[in-house]
Amino acid sequence: MDISVQELKEKLARQDDFVLIDVREPYEHEEFNVGGNLIPMGNFPMVIPTLVSHKDDEVVVYCRSGRRSASVQHQLKEAGFNNVRNLEGGMLQWMDAFGMSK
Numbered sequence: 001m002d003i004s005v006q007e008l009k010e011k012l013a014r015q016d017d018f019v020l021i022d023v024r025e026p027y028e029h030e031e032f033n034v035g036g037n038l039i040p041m042g043n044f045p046m047v048i049p050t051l052v053s054h055k056d057d058e059v060v061v062y063c064r065s066g067r068r069s070a071s072v073q074h075q076l077k078e079a080g081f082n083n084v085r086n087l088e089g090g091m092l093q094w095m096d097a098f099g100m101s102k
Contacts, residue, residue, distance in 0.1 A: 018058040062087035
């Protein structure tokens with residue numbers, strides 16, 4: 001199950017309760033992010049156990065284009081997470097739609 005940039009922007013504006021994770025590298029996160037917790041994709045195998053309390057929460061993952069976050073989405077689903085959504089098109093799609101605004 002994926003999420004569009006428009007849908008994510010609306011969730012952020014409403015301050016919905018969900019877990020937002022940026023799986024890019026630190027330099028990418030510093031350049032621009034929409035407020036997600038930074039957990040680079042390469043760290044995920046070690047970090048998944050620390051996220052276990054969110055197994056039943058909505059988790060949205062994003063990266064630059066949606067490819068890395070799709071991989072992380074799969075890893076989380078394999079670990080038993082029930083509601084993991086990948087941001088379609090990632091930050092590239094976000095910037096196309098909204099520029100650098102959150």
